[in-house]
Amino acid sequence: MEYHKPGSFEEATELANKNAGIIRFLAGGTDVLVQLRSDIITPDVLIDMKYINGVKDIIENDDEWQIGVAVSGAEMSEHEKLAQEWPGIIEAMDLIGSTQVQGRATLAGNLCNGSPAADSVPSLIAAAAQVSITGPKGVRKINVEDVPIGPGKTSLKKGEVLSAIHLPKRTNNQGDAYLRFIPRTEMDIAVVGCAVSLEIKNEIIIKARVSLGAVAPTALLLENAAEKIIGSKLENKALEHLAEEASKACNPINDKRGTIEFRTHVAGVLAKRTAKIAYDRARENK
Amino acid sequence: MNKIHVNTSVNGDNLEFLCDPRETLLDALRDRLNLTGAKEGCGTGDCGACSVTLDDRLVCSCLVLGVEAEGKSIGTVEGIAEGENLHPLQQKFIEHAALQCGICTPGILVATKALLEKNPDPTETEVRYWLAGNLCRCTGYDKIIKAVMDTARDLREAS
Amino acid sequence: MALDNQKNREFKIVGTRPDRPDGLDKVTGRAKFGADAYATGMLHAAILRSPHAHAKIIRISTEKAEKLPGVKAIVTREDFSKKVTGENWNVLENVMAGDTALYDGHAIAAVAATSSLIARDALKLMEVEYEILPHVTDVDKAMGKSAPVIRAGASDKSVPEGLHPNVVRYHESGHGDLSAGFEAADLVIEDTFKTEATHQGYIEPHACLAQLGGDGKGELWCCTQGHFHVQKTCAALLDIETSALRVTASEIGGGFGGKTAIFIEPVALALSRKTNRPVKLVMNRSEVFRATGPTSSTSMDIKIGMKKDGTITAGSGVFRLQGGAFPGAPMEFTAMCAFAPYNLENVKQIGYDVLSNRPKQAAYRAPGSPMAAFAVESIIDELCNRLELDPIEVRLKNASREGTKASFGPKWDRIGLVECLEAAKQHPHYSAPLKKGQGRGVSSGFWFNHGGETAVTLALSEDGTAALSVGTPDIGGSRASMCQMAAEELGISYDKVRTTIADTATLGYNEVSHGSRVTYASGLATIKAARDAVKKLCARAAKKWNIDEEAVIWEDGFAKPSGPNAGDFEPIPLAKLTKSMGRTGGPIVGHFEATPEGAGVSFATHIVDAEVDQETGRAHVVRYTVVQDAGKAIHPSYVEGQYQGGAAQGIGWALNEEYIYGEDGRLQNTGFLDYRIPVASDLPMIDTVIIEVANPGHPYGVRGVGETSICPPLAAIANAVSNAAGVRLKELPMSPVRILEAIKNKT
Known part of the structure; x- marks a missing residue:
């Protein structure tokens, strides 16, 4: 295994493009090292992103937040302004692994690992986040939901690397939340994950995005489910419709972490619970 | 196989070692630097027995490559006591019988020291969640939590 | 060796809580734990393991691996003694497969190299040709007619005719007239319970450093619960003299029974003998789960009759345990512990030791007893619920006492069960109000001690x-x-x-x-x-x-x-x-x-409050109290520690821990990520009450405390969860999936 420390995204791209074999980018390493230690994937070329200028920065612009690809979960949680604007994203990121893992794990890594159960991904999708991707042909920007294309697979092409994550700035009357179901209180992979981001006006939901994780080959953006709560004050009836739509959208598998039936049912339960939290946050966020 | 030369600081000492890029920081500490206080319980970041601080940030050393230690400052269990004076946490762990076999103890001490530096007045729930990544199979955590809470109280009163 | 007649001896040091010397x-x-030893000139070893649950080993090709620079030696079964018999043969067969891989993870060959990375690379270069055989991992299926025969002729004389060859041992005990007993009952409940295999989950993987010369003299450093046993067994497996091998026990990072068995030490010694260099061998976590000794999984039929006043009239149990591909599942302990807390006139227990394509089970804290308590105490709880009786009163009414006949034969000496039950009844926990969605469970448990x-x-x-x-x-x-x-x-x-x-x-x-x-x-x-x-x-x-x-x-x-x-x-x-x-x-x-023989038996009673999320099936223990007889607590802090540790492991076993095998017979959860032992945030504080009913067989009255503490939790938690969920849970672990299913199927 070769180890490289490029000083720029262009250099990283070039390394990834010119080398053959298995290429992995190293940010927090909490997935790469597990795969390495378990002899699941031993990369031929490992490209450490942490020496690139700006990758550890959280930048607040007029219209967006830009989060560097090597910013750890702990650094995000400690950023008061970001945590205040996007509590759902922060709590999703914070649920990944232990305090120790939080010291290393990154949003970018969670997304690029391609796990359908990645906690931060539904929260980013609900937030309508975008990512910059730097490749041999320059930089392109795509929606987060267009990054994962299947378990362990992303839409990034040979030589391409994630170079930043973009979150919209929040205004008043908006709120987001993320909940996941796990058997223990900590340290598990989501059996189901659910994120909701919404905006209200006079207590009525005027915009909403709902996303589910671990119930399909990739995290899902549930437009039908969101429509069930848009125009409502999240009354019981709206919540029941939301739950139905959430369950309906599931296409899970039976595995060691849960059954199809269980995941489908719990997706509905979590959708209701998550929506309530997001709604309450929007109401408080005046 | 080309080994990489790494300069780093461990518990305040400037050290250097050669390692294969596939070796973890845990491997480097144990096999290259003879610091066996950090333990490998899982190798996959699930047990916390290898906890160290990396530039004051709590991490699992099994999830850090040895080469990533270049230019960094690492803290291990061996650096917690000052000479013959135990850190109050170490003292309380002994007093409270907060260890049985002791294999998780180094990681838990590194982790709780990091917690108390960040939050001198944690609730029981905060201690429990902070330590969720440090598995202990012997104690049921009861005496560990009590030792941490008791240390925190003492440290607050002393400051 | 009886209890000192200095009846009112006042201890000066015993009973206090000094700092531990280590x-x-x-x-x-x-x-220094197992993996913390290093020697000059040391090689690192790694073991190649079968990816198949059951397969004939046709050919092992090591040529490519041998050519890898840094590789110093490879050993297979050929490198071990051909003379071993009896249980040592089973140990050897488990340490290194003979002609058949018997479970996913079974050792096939091992390599020693100048670094552990080279040793791991060498494993990838070894080629093994297998002929895959049909496999079975479930205990009931392994006893079924169509189950593949795992080892023909392995059954001993205890097994009645007509059973599948995978049933290798049989146990029967009890006394009285069962049918008359059930006849006399006002209510009889009969049900089937299952528990999945669990692992001791010690945080320190097995590790050793071995040195053995061609002269048959050797040194071995290892983490073990018994280095004399390691010495004796390794000597047999390597065909050397016992006293020629000196074994030093390292600090041990948890065992709970799992480090009473031998897995890697003979392999390291064989590699050392072949290379004439010290060899270090450390398991990784996945190997620990796949290839050391988890518990048996069980399937149990229990029938108990009770009168309206709470008198138990009869009890019977059939206990089927698979212990992996080798005889030794502790079914007789399961059978004997099942009804031990009860003074029964009519009782019968039957046990089956069944082979399956899983790793050889090893002891885990009171081996076999917790599962039995789960099944029996669940039915007792159900009887109490239906007859509207207080569960502790019923247990007191039927309690084993000094002089009563144990369910497995002998008369009890001085025992402390009644004292435990009385203390549990008086404990504020037992009368504390429950919140909505919570349920309370109690259970007793028993272990022999040794x-x-x-x-x-x-x-x-x-x-x-x-x-x-x-x-x-x-x-x-x-x-x-x-x-x-x-x-x-x-x-x-x-x-x-x-x-x-x-x-x-x-x-x-x-x-x-x-x-x-x-x-x-x-x-x-x-x-x-x-x-x-x-x-x-x-x-x-x-x-x-x-x-x-x-x-x-x-x-x-x-x-x-x-x-x-x-x-x-x-x-x-x-x-x-x-x-x-x-x-x-x-x-x-x-x-x-x-060889002292007066180890006093020990009883415990646990009280548990659990909360169940009716929408997701997730159960959570919110309050826990352990009451247990220690005979005499020498260092009360470490007695409490054993109580708390046993309870915590029981919580894991009851709620989340299990061996999950796929259709292919491969273990699917080989790490702490999906083998879910309790983390700090999962547990409440665990309250303890030390009862001291002196053991007449020890000068100070000591009774062992380490194992009994894991006997009641499975049942106590199952009773609490069942009472909270409003439906009886009959299968462990009570994972959210199982609880939700039970809630949905509630009639």
Whole structure:
């Protein structure tokens, strides 16, 4: 295994493009090292992103937040302004692994690992986040939901690397939340994950995005489910419709972490619970 | 196989070692630097027995490559006591019988020291969640939590 | 070896809570565990394991691996003794497969190389040709007609005719007239329960450092619960002489029974012999789960009859345990423990030991007992619910007591079950109000405890301190209690005694640290060794005073004349006698060797409150109280620690821990990520009540405490969860999936 420390995204791209074999980018390493230690994937070329200028920065612009690809979960949680604007994203990121893992794990890594159960991904999708991707042909920007294309697979092409994550700035009357179901209180992979981001006006939901994780080959953006709560004050009836739509959208598998039936049912339960939290946050966020 | 030369600081000492890029920081500490206080319980970041601080940030050393230690400052269990004076946490762990076999103890001490530096007045729930990544199979955590809470109280009163 | 007749002895050190002697080493990172040993010229080993649950090994090709620079040797079954028989043959077959891989993870070959990375790379270059055979991992299926035969001819004479060849042992015990008993009942409940296999989950993977020469002499460092057992077994497997191999026990990072078995040590020794270099072998976590010894999984049919007043009229149980591809599932313990807390006129238990394509089960804390308690105590709870009876009152009414006949035969000696139940009933927890969505469960549990071969030496130093050598690895703080008992007897202070776990060259044979035997047996031996030294000290004083040895007594660390008739002499302190011992007859050493058989049995009663999320099926333990008989608590903190640890492991077993096998017979959860042991945030504080009903078989009344603490939790938690969910849970673990399904199917 070769180890490289490029000083720029262009250099990283070039390394990834010119080398053959298995290429992995190293940010927090909490997935790469597990795969390495378990002899699941031993990369031929490992490209450490942490020496690139700006990758550890959280930048607040007029219209967006830009989060560097090597910013750890702990650094995000400690950023008061970001945590205040996007509590759902922060709590999703914070649920990944232990305090120790939080010291290393990154949003970018969670997304690029391609796990359908990645906690931060539904929260980013609900937030309508975008990512910059730097490749041999320059930089392109795509929606987060267009990054994962299947378990362990992303839409990034040979030589391409994630170079930043973009979150919209929040205004008043908006709120987001993320909940996941796990058997223990900590340290598990989501059996189901659910994120909701919404905006209200006079207590009525005027915009909403709902996303589910671990119930399909990739995290899902549930437009039908969101429509069930848009125009409502999240009354019981709206919540029941939301739950139905959430369950309906599931296409899970039976595995060691849960059954199809269980995941489908719990997706509905979590959708209701998550929506309530997001709604309450929007109401408080005046 | 080309080994990489790494300069780093461990518990305040400037050290250097050669390692294969596939070796973890845990491997480097144990096999290259003879610091066996950090333990490998899982190798996959699930047990916390290898906890160290990396530039004051709590991490699992099994999830850090040895080469990533270049230019960094690492803290291990061996650096917690000052000479013959135990850190109050170490003292309380002994007093409270907060260890049985002791294999998780180094990681838990590194982790709780990091917690108390960040939050001198944690609730029981905060201690429990902070330590969720440090598995202990012997104690049921009861005496560990009590030792941490008791240390925190003492440290607050002393400051 | 009976309880001291000094009935009202006031202890000075026993019963206090001094700092443990190994505390400093363990909080500073200095303590040396299995993987912490290094030797000059050391090689690193790795083991190639079968990816198949059941497969004939046609051919192992090692040529490519051998050519990898840095690879020094490869061993297969050929490199081990051809002469072993009996249980040693089973151990060898498990340590390194013969012609068949019997489970996913079974060792096929091993390599030693100059680095662990090279050793791992070498494994990838080894090629094994397998012929895949049909497999079975479920206990009920393994007994079914169509199950593949895992090992023909493995059954012993106990097995009745007509059973599948995978049933290798059979047990039957009990007394009375079952049908008359059930006839007399007002309510009879019969049901089937299942528990999945769990793992001890010690945080330290198995590790060793071995050195063996062509002359048959060797040194071995390893983390084990019993280095004498390792010595004996490795010698047999490598065809060397037992005393030629010196084994040193490292600090041990948890065992709970799982490190009483042998997996890697013979492999490291074989590689060392082949290379004439020290070889270090450390398992990774995945190997620990796949290829060490988890518990049996079980399937159990229980039937119990009760009168309206709570009298149990009869109980019967059928216990089917798979123990992997080797005989030895502890079904007789399961059967014998099942009804032990109850004084029954009519009782019968049947056990089956069944082979399956899983790793060879190993002991785990009271092996076999927790599962039995889960099944029996669940039905007792259900009977109490339906007859509207208080569960502790019913348990008291039917409790085993001194003189009653145990369900498995003998009459009980002095036991402390009633005292546990009474204390549980009085505990504020039992009467505390429950919140909505919560349920309460209680359960009793039983374990035999064990004595076993024990040898101890206590050498006095000239400055009046004592060096105590014991042969039972310290798995939970036992060096502290040994120091306490020695100091108590010698009449010196706690810190004047140093306890060492001696290697196999230093002491006589010591059975492994299992059966909750260490504080009992090594403790008893320590007391006796100290008394032996005291006798010698008294003799030196007698010599000095020129009186009979019998006329000297030992009190609070001083030799004194036994009375006015013995003469008027100034008492001599221990340190003065040891200072001159070189001139008064030479070194003073006390020792004791025996196989004590008075390990007092132990009972416990646990109270649990659990909360169930009706929408997701997630259960959470919110309050927990352990009441257990310790006989005499030598170091109460470590007794509490055993109680809390047993309860915590029980919570894991009850709610989330399980071996998950795929259709392909491969273990799917080989790490702590998906083998979910409780984390700190999962648990409440665990309250403890130490009951002390002295064991007549120990000088101070000690009963082992390590194992009984895991007997009641599965049942107590199941009862709490069932009461919270409003439906009886009959299968462990009570994962959210299972609880939600039970709630949905509620009639």
